[in-house]
Amino acid sequence: MNRLQHLKIKDQLFILISFIMAVSLILILSGVQYTFRVYDQQIYRKSSQVLMMSSKSIEDELKKIEDVSYQITTDQNIQTNLLKAGQDQNKYDRYKIKRDIWDKLSEYTGSKRYIKSIHLFDAYQTEYSAGASLTEALKRQIDRLIEKAAERKGGNAWVTMPGVNGELLSARQIRSYHHLNFDHLGIVLIVADLKSIVGDLPQDWGEGAGKIAMSDGTKLFFSESPLKKMDALRLSSADQNGYDIVNKNGRRFFVSYVKSSYENWTYWSLIPFDAMFSKITAMKSIFISLFILFFFTAVLFGRKMARGMTSPIEKLVAAMKNVQNGDFKTEPLPKAPPERQDEVSVLNRAFITMVERINQLIAENYEKQLMIKETEFKALQAQINPHFLYNTLESINWLAKMNRQPQISKMTESLGFLLRNAVNMKSDVLTIEEEADIVLHYFTIQQFRFAERLVYEVEIDPIVKMCPVPKMILQPLAENAITYCLEPVLDPCRISIKAWKSGGFAYLTVKDNGPGMDEDFLDKAKKGLVQTRGKGIGLQNIDERMKLMFGGGYGLHISSQKNKGTEITIKIPFQSGVS
Template identity: 45%
Template sequence: MKKIWLYFTNIYNNAKLNVKLFITMSLIMVTALVFVLGGIRYAFSLYDEQIYAKSSQVLMMSSNSIEEKLKQVEEVSYEIAVDPNIQRILIELQGNVEKYDFYRLEQEIEDLLVKYAGSEKYIQSIYLFDSQGREFLAGSSSNPLNVTEKELALSQAVKYKGENHWMERDGYNGNLTSVRLIRSYENLNFDNVGKLLIRVNLDTIVSDLPKPTGELTGNIVISDGNHVFYSEKGMDDVDTYHFVSENDQGYGIEKINGERSFVNYFTTDFEGWTYWSIIPFNKLFSKITAVKYSLVLVFVLMFIILISLSFNFFSRITKPILELAGTMQKVQNGNFTIVNTLNPPKIYEDEVGVLYRNFKTMIQRIDELIKENYSKQLLIKETEFKALQSQINPHFLYNTLESINWLAIINKQKQISRMVEALGNLMRNSINFKEDIITVEEELEIVTSYLTIQKYRFDDRLKFQLDIPSDFMKCRIPKLILQPLLENSFKHAVETSIYTSVIKLQAYQEQDKLLIRVEDNGPGIDPLILQKVKEGIVKPKGTGIGLNNIDNRIKLFTGEQYGLRIENLLGKGTAITVVLPFQTE
């Protein structure tokens, strides 16, 4: 569970700002909806209890009224059973009675029964049977007892030994029969002299009950155990429901005839009957259901409206921030000009607007400072480049003039003109600062002029080898980097030797680099001394400053990864390699 929580927390923390705000607002709305629905459910439960209390009260009043009317019928039954005239007639009928006497007694007993039948409006008919089973009837003769019911009723009368018993009649909804055994109390012998059956129409009693109005109007059902013997709205409405009460009273929502109904019941001591009140659920809770769904619908509409408004509000906040974050990413990659295109439709005076304006101002200022610093650095490099070039010319011109002077004094030949011509070309190329970057071919013209002069000076003591492919002639290199290297070889290899000196100038390519190598067979240069010269520990002599200048110029032109490589050939000379990018533009 903890891992799952951490997983979703991590997703939430890494989500975009508008997603976080949307999720937070949704959670708040869902939580509120849960509490609202919980409150509605709790209110409905309280309403259910109120409905149960009211319907129970109505049902109890109805049952009390029904049982009160039935008890009045029981009192009539008791009065008939103890009526002295009826007692006398029934005793007389036990003997041998002539037809005339039987007719007289029959008329007399029926008149008495009619009087009792009219005393209660709910009595439908009265059946009186003497000890020999002869039947006397008063009241309505509709729906007469069949043989089976008659036998059951008479047996029930004997079973209860003079007590009143209510018998439900199957197939006749609402027809009840009060049965009682009539016993003779003359001389207190309590002999069985007859049986009394009083038919009652339960519908008449129920129809006279005070009816509730509104939502509590329902169907009254009466059952005896598991047997339903009365339904106010007919047996067809209750055939699909099994009326079984687990407790003496209770309520619930049941499905009857495919319709949800609110069922309330309680059991009384009167014959152990259970009274049921069945109220259609839709009728009972129609208003509440409408209110519930209206509240849910209103809440959903509010949820949609609030989410829409929140989304627009969050977009107003997050859109400039997301745009600002994207711009920061581009600025991080070195693109400072992108901030000039950062123009949202409208910037407010809130915190986001202040952040946006401050960021834009800051990047613009940084860009200005970078451009200013870049311009200054270019100016410094250009100045250093010119200064380094100017350091080479005086020393070279001094050596050249010395060579010309020596040749003129010793030989007095026309070769002087050639040397002077070569010197002129060399001076023109050296002093011309219009182009700092030239091709290899142009640099070799300077080298050729320089070698022309040096060949006249050293004659047979110099052997020069040139190996540069024609494909490299258009490569771009800094001006005056090969001539000082050759000058360095003449200074340290040729001038100090009485033997033939060999100088090799060759070029080759390694991947995207151009390498130009100047190699001589002189005594070589101690790398330790050269390193100390570059660090400023030892003051250089001769052309040592030239090598340092060349290395600095190459680095200014191409970058720190390029420059000079000096190799000591272990007593066989020195090799200096110029490392440049291979480029023709």
């Protein structure tokens, strides 16, 4: 120590920096080694994740085949023919039954890519098949397959095929749905091409993808790995998933496994360890070499670089402490010029932007809270007025009936109906039938006003009555028809509202015999450039609500000719009712 004190300052500084960098080098190399160990574990986990994705893809395809077996068992044509097969039939009828069943099985065989063949055995052991022929080994196991399918009581049973690598068998009992007696009609077997399903898995999952194998807890029933003795692995592990490194014939292999929740299966992935981690080992060597070079560079320029880097960081930390204490002002922290793109400068600008955004959000939140309180107050006020108005209309209706004024009573009832629907906030969606009721009450009121000058008809096809539509779309269109067709002239105005189904769509039309529109006015109306006379809902508003509810392919279409009237058509998807 005394000897060090007698050295020159530059030598002392050099020794001190060298000592600090040497200790840093040791610590960082230890940290790097630990980091790579963590990275190795992440690679292990990735391999397990890839195996889980592979198993899900396999099971998705098997579920599609399972759906096909269900469709076959519930097929009305097959059910009917199997019931007939149990009755006394002549030779031609038996041939026709077989031909009908074969035709249906052929359709189902071609419906999914990975179905090799379909075999159906009726209650009398008569076979109907489509696709590849049934093997003798499988024929000898028919009784066992019937027993397994019967245990599922109409459910699907997946059966492995001993000695066959690449095929899987779906077995399902066919039960009669006639009068819901569930009598046994037979069994359907679907041979699935498991090898093709595994072979078609994505090949771009990187180094985490390996050779796939499948076991049922005691033995392998499928493997695409060249290592045939995989049953020596932990086939009976209690863990749902995991991974391990095993040694086989002097080579290391990474083995991951995942247990399926779909069936009592375990999926295995086998990857050569050296092939998987050769790149990582090379990267370790390159990184260590580069870091040693950086060590000597840091000894020479470390002090200057450290001073230049720590100064702005210290200012940034001070500003962060102010924010931590509740002071969101950034004036003491100068903003880095935009031409500087180093990490510290980017962090400096990002922090200042973040603080400014927080201040803005605080102000916006305060304003929103005030608006919420004001809206709640107005909503509370609005609860009183509609009830008072309803009660007043009921009183007027009662007085009209007492004084034998049916017209006033009818207008009051219609006005009350319109008012209730206009202020009802429970739902923004009504059925076409409910919309038609609103229009009928609206026409009732207008009929008393215009008498014989207003002629209207509303025709709603019963099949589209329950189709959902946005609230208040027909009444504004009827109001526009009266405003632009009836009011300007003295001749009778005919307004027709119709709704019907065509294809997979429902259509509503509002048609009048008014003066119509020329092409220029019609073009402006379609673009929403026409200023309406009233304060109601405009055509553009209705069109936007339709597109918002059903999509861009639906909405409102206007067709009109001068002196020939106007027709407005609304196109919506046909649906059976309000969801």
